[in-house]
Amino acid sequence: MTVERTDEQSGPAAGLLVVVAVEAEAEAVRRGLGPGSGAGVLAAGVGPAAAAAGTAVALARGRYRLVLSAGIAGGFAPAAPLGSLVVADAVVAADLGAETPDGFADVTELGFGAVRHPVPPGLVAALAGACGGAVGEVLTVSTVTGSAERAGALRKRHPRALAEAMEGFGTAEAAARFGLAAGELRAVSNAVGPRDRASWRIGEALAALERAFAALPPLPHLLKEV
Numbered sequence: 001m002t003v004e005r006t007d008e009q010s011g012p013a014a015g016l017l018v019v020v021a022v023e024a025e026a027e028a029v030r031r032g033l034g035p036g037s038g039a040g041v042l043a044a045g046v047g048p049a050a051a052a053a054g055t056a057v058a059l060a061r062g063r064y065r066l067v068l069s070a071g072i073a074g075g076f077a078p079a080a081p082l083g084s085l086v087v088a089d090a091v092v093a094a095d096l097g098a099e100t101p102d103g104f105a106d107v108t109e110l111g112f113g114a115v116r117h118p119v120p121p122g123l124v125a126a127l128a129g130a131c132g133g134a135v136g137e138v139l140t141v142s143t144v145t146g147s148a149e150r151a152g153a154l155r156k157r158h159p160r161a162l163a164e165a166m167e168g169f170g171t172a173e174a175a176a177r178f179g180l181a182a183g184e185l186r187a188v189s190n191a192v193g194p195r196d197r198a199s200w201r202i203g204e205a206l207a208a209l210e211r212a213f214a215a216l217p218p219l220p221h222l223l224k225e226v
């Protein structure tokens with residue numbers, strides 16, 4: 001696993017680490033950031049475990065002050081349509097828990113762990129103000145939702161959720177171990193609900209992700225907010 005920086009590794013403290021799942025997302029982020037941003041961009045793999053492991057290794061090896069989970073996501077209709085951007089004000093593990101006779105119980109209800117990482121409000125405002133993204137919860141799931149029933153159950157349990165993806169909570173958990181804030185910025189490639197591969201708009205979502213990173217304020221401005 002390597003963290004590719006968009007400029008010299010040996011320069012001043014990098015500051016920003018952007019963690020995505022796959023190389024196509026990393027390329028979109030790098031194009032948006034442009035040369036000389038100094039940010040680290042890591043394609044850590046799909047899912048919360050890969051994201052947590054990759055983020056932790058990168059943070060142990062590099063000098064970072066802020067972490068962003070980024071990439072494509074499923075959007076909850078109608079708030080997060082295809083091609084739109086979503087900025088998390090909380091990163092929430094939505095399927096970390098147990099099935100009980102009374103329904104799903106998250107790990108905090110079972111008496112241990114955490115399922116939620118709030119994002120510093122100033123960081124949320126700076127990100128959303130810059131890219132025009134909608135603000136709300138972004139869920140992290142280990143299984144992509146593929147039915148209206150599951151989508152409805154998630155929305156019932158998380159009425160403020162705008163999107164689901166698979167890495168944010170892992171990235172935020174790792175960042176927290178290093179005492180760092182983490183945000184999440186997602187571009188919607190598909191609707192959360194019944195599986196319909198023909199309707200995915202991955203190219204549009206990657207283009208929106210690139211535009212979002214091109215619009216980000218300079219790093220010192222973001223760092224003031226955390």
Ligand SMILES: O=C(O)c1cccc(C(=O)CC[C@H]2O[C@@H](n3cnc4c(=O)[nH]cnc43)[C@H](O)[C@@H]2O)c1
Pocket residue numbers: 021022046047071072073074075141143144145146164165166167189190191192195196
């Ligand atoms: O096979 C399917 O039905 C299916 C539907 C949506 C996404 C996938 C993926 O394997 C992509 C996972 C990858 O992309 C992010 N992502 C994008 N859309 C979603 C989603 O609706 N729910 C969860 N994750 C999504 C995710 O963060 C992964 O990196 C397959």
